[in-house]
Amino acid sequence: MPQPDRTADIWGGRKPFGRGEPWPTRVDTALADGLSEHDVDRWVRSACVLCSSGCGCDIAVKDGRMVGIRGRADDAINRGRLGPKGLYASWQGMRNADRLTTPLVREGGELVPASWDEAMGRIVRRSRALLDEVGPLSHGFYTSGQLFLEEYYALAVLGKAGIGTPHMDGNTRLCTATAASALKETFGADGQPACYEDVDECEALFLYGHNMAATQTVLWSRVLDRLAGPNPPRIVVVDPRETPVARVADVHLAVRPGTNLALMLALVREVLQNDWVDEPYVAAHTLGLDELRENAEEWTPERAAEVCGVDADGIRRAARIFGTAERVLSTVLQGFYQSSQATASACQVNNLHLLRGMLGRPGAGILQMNGQPTAQNNRECGADGDLPGFRNWENPDHVAELAALWGVDPLKIPHWADPTHALQLFRYVEQGSIRFLWISATNPAVSMPQLARIRDILRASGAFVVVQDLYLTETAELADVVLPAAGWGEKTGTFTNATRTVHLSEKAVDPPGQARSDLAIFLDYARRMDFRRDDGRELLPWDGPEDVYRAWQECSRGRPCDYTGISYDDLRSHSGVRWPRREGEEQSVDRLYADAVFPTHVDDCETYGHDLLTGASVGEQAFTALRPDGRALLKAAPYAGPHEPPDDAYPFRFTTGRSVYHFHTRTKTGRAPELADAAPAVWVEISPTDAEAHGFEDGELVEVRSRRGRIVAPLRVADIAAGTVFAPFHYGYWDAPEGAEERHPTAANELTITEWDPVSKQPVFKTAAVRIDHIGPAR
Numbered sequence: 001m002p003q004p005d006r007t008a009d010i011w012g013g014r015k016p017f018g019r020g021e022p023w024p025t026r027v028d029t030a031l032a033d034g035l036s037e038h039d040v041d042r043w044v045r046s047a048c049v050l051c052s053s054g055c056g057c058d059i060a061v062k063d064g065r066m067v068g069i070r071g072r073a074d075d076a077i078n079r080g081r082l083g084p085k086g087l088y089a090s091w092q093g094m095r096n097a098d099r100l101t102t103p104l105v106r107e108g109g110e111l112v113p114a115s116w117d118e119a120m121g122r123i124v125r126r127s128r129a130l131l132d133e134v135g136p137l138s139h140g141f142y143t144s145g146q147l148f149l150e151e152y153y154a155l156a157v158l159g160k161a162g163i164g165t166p167h168m169d170g171n172t173r174l175c176t177a178t179a180a181s182a183l184k185e186t187f188g189a190d191g192q193p194a195c196y197e198d199v200d201e202c203e204a205l206f207l208y209g210h211n212m213a214a215t216q217t218v219l220w221s222r223v224l225d226r227l228a229g230p231n232p233p234r235i236v237v238v239d240p241r242e243t244p245v246a247r248v249a250d251v252h253l254a255v256r257p258g259t260n261l262a263l264m265l266a267l268v269r270e271v272l273q274n275d276w277v278d279e280p281y282v283a284a285h286t287l288g289l290d291e292l293r294e295n296a297e298e299w300t301p302e303r304a305a306e307v308c309g310v311d312a313d314g315i316r317r318a319a320r321i322f323g324t325a326e327r328v329l330s331t332v333l334q335g336f337y338q339s340s341q342a343t344a345s346a347c348q349v350n351n352l353h354l355l356r357g358m359l360g361r362p363g364a365g366i367l368q369m370n371g372q373p374t375a376q377n378n379r380e381c382g383a384d385g386d387l388p389g390f391r392n393w394e395n396p397d398h399v400a401e402l403a404a405l406w407g408v409d410p411l412k413i414p415h416w417a418d419p420t421h422a423l424q425l426f427r428y429v430e431q432g433s434i435r436f437l438w439i440s441a442t443n444p445a446v447s448m449p450q451l452a453r454i455r456d457i458l459r460a461s462g463a464f465v466v467v468q469d470l471y472l473t474e475t476a477e478l479a480d481v482v483l484p485a486a487g488w489g490e491k492t493g494t495f496t497n498a499t500r501t502v503h504l505s506e507k508a509v510d511p512p513g514q515a516r517s518d519l520a521i522f523l524d525y526a527r528r529m530d531f532r533r534d535d536g537r538e539l540l541p542w543d544g545p546e547d548v549y550r551a552w553q554e555c556s557r558g559r560p561c562d563y564t565g566i567s568y569d570d571l572r573s574h575s576g577v578r579w580p581r582r583e584g585e586e587q588s589v590d591r592l593y594a595d596a597v598f599p600t601h602v603d604d605c606e607t608y609g610h611d612l613l614t615g616a617s618v619g620e621q622a623f624t625a626l627r628p629d630g631r632a633l634l635k636a637a638p639y640a641g642p643h644e645p646p647d648d649a650y651p652f653r654f655t656t657g658r659s660v661y662h663f664h665t666r667t668k669t670g671r672a673p674e675l676a677d678a679a680p681a682v683w684v685e686i687s688p689t690d691a692e693a694h695g696f697e698d699g700e701l702v703e704v705r706s707r708r709g710r711i712v713a714p715l716r717v718a719d720i721a722a723g724t725v726f727a728p729f730h731y732g733y734w735d736a737p738e739g740a741e742e743r744h745p746t747a748a749n750e751l752t753i754t755e756w757d758p759v760s761k762q763p764v765f766k767t768a769a770v771r772i773d774h775i776g777p778a779r
């Protein structure tokens with residue numbers, strides 16, 4: 001039977017349902033050409049790792065190879081569905097002839113194959129020498145949102161208790177640092193309040209800078225199924241582009257990039273002015289109403305409309321929907337997190353919900369979304385600079401708990417200053433203080449801002465660079481040692497989606513050549529370095545993922561992300577289990593904060609918080625004096641405006657994002673023929689107004705230039721706010737755009753700026769000033 005083309009039919013067929021009904025199942029399958037389900041030898045339990053939803057699935061195996069995928073009908077996250085990336089890229093992205101199969105080492109300027117002993121020997125010799133001569137601050141680790149929980153935990157322990165370096169972060173900094181920050185600043189600790197079932201129950205859905213139709217396609221199918229059923233939710237969207245989400249919206253606020261906070265303060269003001277406030281809830285469970293009111297005071301809808309470039313009535317209509325519905329679900333993502341005043345803007349979403357008392361009830365909740373499949377685990381395990389188990393590095397008792405668990409002196413565990421964030425980590429490499437940089441499962445030579453600088457840092461800083469990946473990426477090409485990793489389907493481990501749902505992904509096939517799991521590599525390094533506890537026992541005494549998982553369960557005990565009641569066996573008998581689940585508990589709660597008790601007690605909280613305008617730390621004394629004691633914090637900041645506003649030389653606002661067909665730097669989706677064909681090359685989008693005003697034609701080749709670099713791409717005239725230019729960031733440095741006679745730079749990050757949010761330290765990928773020039777004949 002021919003299989004449906006799901007690059008054309010992105011969300012698949014509708015299964016309408018009404019509010020409060022269960023979402024009907026629909027099982028999606030993709031198999032290699034010519035195969036049917038009867039040909040499959042085995043189905044192996046897993047979940048998809050191509051976005052933060054983590055749809056439950058089974059991997060089809062035939063003759064020792066992955067040959068397809070099928071959604072799991074019994075999984076509450078997707079009820080059988082899969083999107084284009086899950087269907088085409090999950091397994092095809094892994095089984096290519098150009099996978100890394102042996103370690104590579106740099107010899108006379110060239111990367112050449114080497115044995116594991118040779119490669120690890122080089123790493124350990126350099127690492128040991130630097131530790132002896134310079135100390136732990138010579139070491140930096142830059143990891144991912146795409147490894148498994150067990151791998152992050154092993155990395156966190158070896159980095160924090162083995163080496164003792166504060167220089168450890170993940171690409172999660174680029175991805176969900178603001179989600180974590182917004183949750184910590186408002187509620188005291190990380191942890192997603194809502195769950196996907198809230199889509200089934202809500203009266204209104206607000207999407208703030210989230211193109212869910214392209215980036216969480218299965219969750220969007222759920223929304224479409226509700227829109228097709230009785231009592232559909234109203235939809236409000238904040239996005240400068242007319243995305244598929246915006247097309248079905250009741251209110252679309254097409255804000256200028258970088259102006260989110262002005263809009264949010266106006267929405268807060270409307271809710272306050274119209275007395276849509278749940279006063280008893282606010283009085284009993286929050287702090288900071290007066291400051292919030294003061295911050296919002298000047299933001300009339302007219303004032304915000306002018307700053308944001310939207311219509312004041314639209315703001316009023318959006319506010320009325322929020323203010324009069326009883327069940328609103330909000331989702332927030334990169335249009336907020338990677339834009340100006342990210343944490344301050346994302347916190348206003350929390351504030352709106354607190355003001356209305358809309359939290360912890362079916363249909364009423366917040367999704368400070370994640371992007372990557374395992375970003376949550378990095379945040380939990382602390383390979384992103386945080387301490388494991390949402391512990392507070394400023395709290396000596398929390399540090400002492402870890403020291404006791406790991407059997408090392410508390411002073412060994414870095415906690416004397418803020419952990420180093422990703423852009424600072426690269427800065428230290430640039431300055432020469434970090435001289436050993438280990439990059440795992442991320443491709444910063446395409447995904448970081450201001451690429452010319454990143455390339456220089458990797459190539460010319462003199463640091464010893466280790467890259468651990470599936471493929472010889474743009475980053476791996478610049479490394480001193482390249483380690484071939486086993487990936488999804490080739491190793492066992494767990495991971496947690498954007499709504500606290502943990503899945504087990506089992507090994508289905510052997511990795512190619514000599515590739516090894518990231519866990520095996522980290523454990524091998526730890527053994528060769530002979531990291532020990534103070535009592536002389538091995539620091540990482542684990543043999544496989546389940547050992548590490550059990551150690552992690554202990555580390556999570558009593559913390560908000562308690563995993564002690566979720567075993568590998570539980571994950572084998574249930575497709576997706578939510579944390580927290582404490583030892584002995586049989587059920588998990590669906591929603592956090594139903595009781596409106598928040599982890600803001602000074603002894604529990606993950607942070608004492610920050611000033612949202614400057615990022616200055618509040619500190620223990622001032623936080624204690626506030627006496628939050630379980631109440632949530634209504635935090636705000638004055639509006640400051642976008643970074644690098646347009647001017648005469650660079651008159652357009654540049655913003656970046658995703659295509660439905662590709663995942664990041666395309667190492668997997670670019671190798672799935674269906675997806676590669678659907679979006680083969682880069683493009684840029686401008687509005688019809690700008691095209692007409694400047695004489696640009698659809699399809700013509702243009703150069704887009706910022707103060708930091710240039711790209712060349714064909715132009716698409718699209719539904720985007722006037723004055724704004726959009727480019728997808730998927731395409732690497734030298735991909736030749738369609739129609740180009742010579743090869744030009746095409747990576748959006750050639751143009752982006754090295755700036756970050758003062759609180760979350762997430763880079764600003766969504767605003768920069770650019771100019772556009774004709775380059776070739778119109779096509």
Ligand SMILES: Nc1nc2c(c(=O)[nH]1)N[C@H]1C(S)=C(S)[C@@H](COP(=O)(O)OP(=O)(O)OC[C@H]3O[C@@H](n4cnc5c(=O)[nH]c(N)nc54)[C@H](O)[C@@H]3O)O[C@H]1N2
Nearest residue numbers: 209211215257258333334335371372657658660662663664
């Ligand atoms: N197909 C696909 N899906 C993915 C991924 C992928 O690469 N491809 N990656 C996954 C990951 S890691 C992530 S983080 C998520 C990201 O998921 P999203 O956040 O949904 O994706 P983006 O396209 O980065 O940005 C969302 C929207 O922000 C808008 N935007 C730009 N500037 C502004 C602004 O200043 N204000 C507002 N309000 N909006 C703005 C853009 O127009 C864009 O439509 O997707 C996940 N899913």
Ligand SMILES: Nc1nc2c(c(=O)[nH]1)N[C@H]1C(S)=C(S)[C@@H](COP(=O)(O)OP(=O)(O)OC[C@H]3O[C@@H](n4cnc5c(=O)[nH]c(N)nc54)[C@H](O)[C@@H]3O)O[C@H]1N2
Nearest residue numbers: 174175441442443447468469485487656664665667729765
């Ligand atoms: N301009 C702009 N830039 C952006 C963004 C944007 O919106 N605009 N978004 C940012 C965001 S949200 C994100 S998440 C980042 C993503 O940026 P990256 O993390 O750089 O993107 P990926 O292409 O996903 O890189 C992951 C790498 O890990 C490898 N890999 C996959 N699985 C495994 C594994 O199991 N083990 C190992 N060792 N390797 C593995 C893949 O082959 C790939 O090379 O980009 C950020 N950069």
Ligand code: SF4
Nearest residue numbers: 048051054055083086
């Ligand atoms: S929605 Fe996300 S997790 Fe689900 S199939 Fe698509 S890419 Fe995979």
Ligand SMILES: [Mo]
Nearest residue numbers: 174175371372
């Ligand atoms: Mo991300």
